[in-house]
Amino acid sequence: MQHLSVCEKDGQRVLNTSQLAESFGTDTKIINRNFQRNSERYVQGKHYFALTGEELKTYKGSRQIDDNLKFTSVLYLWTEKGAWLHAKSLNTDLAWDAYEKLVDEYYHVKSNVVPLSKDQALVTVLRTTADLVEGHESIVKEQAELKQLINNVNHKVEEQITLDSGEQRRLQKGIASKVYDLCDDPQIRPRFFRELHREIKDRFGVASYKDLKRRELQTALRYIENWIPKKVS
Structure with a gap:
């Protein structure tokens, strides 16, 4: 998949029509025609953003855009869900493969944070809990609270474990x-x-x-x- 310039709108990544068409191995006319034919299925703010007026002017001025977009009066930006609807309309192997790559490599930004293992999570909680229970009146009460915390961590960790x-x-x-x-x-x-x-x-x-x-x-x-x-x- 070609390198895509990152663009965000309202906290989520989006693609303009030219980028989406190129990713799906088609042209902008096909994307626009699919949108017009199925416009009732597309919800603004969920599947796309339509930039006009001052908002469009600000967008053009904040980044380098293709020459064919410089004079457009409406610019459509497609969300991940909007890309899914277009892939469904095209319904080709190329479009579906491209959509999966967009989800993996563009729309979803993977965190660089390495998740703790179950044992590491337990050790962290134990150390934190040791500070919290310090000064409690009863050793029995401390042990009961500590056991409950460990059980809660066990449950949360098990809930998030993916397939090996x-x-x-x-x-x-x-x-x-x-x-x-x-x-x-x-x-x-x-x-x-x-x-x-x-x-x-x-x-x-x-x-x-x-x-x-x-x-x-x-x-x-x-x-x-x-x-x-x-x-x-």
Whole structure:
């Protein structure tokens, strides 16, 4: 994917129409036509921002923009959800692949902070708790409070743990098994794989199946087992 100049609006990353079209391997006319044909589905502030007047003038003056945008009277900036609607309208392998890369490499900024391991988190809480309980009247009361804090940390840490490599392979095997059970045609199987991967990400609200929480694994496996592909018209 080409390097994209970062642009933000109201605290979230956005792309202009030219950038979105280039990423999806199409042109701005197609993007604009899709928008016009399905305008009732697009919500301003959620799927896009339309800059006009002074706001557009300020935007143009704050950054270097393409020559073809210098004289436009309305500039559309597309959010991640807006890009998803355009990918759905285009419905090509290239568009879907580009959308996934946009989510991973542009719209979502990954933090450089390394999360604590479970043991590290417990040690940190224990040290903090030692300061908090100092001076309490009863050792028994201190121990009870400390135990409760540790239990709370255990619960919060378990809630955020994602799939390890073995669990990821287990999910992949479940997906492959389902697709091969449903389809003997090697020409159709890739579509089933893409469709099932997209539905898993939509169902569990993740950018990749690797981001599934460990506590969601069994639910995801049952979802895959009962999955039925969309009919091809």
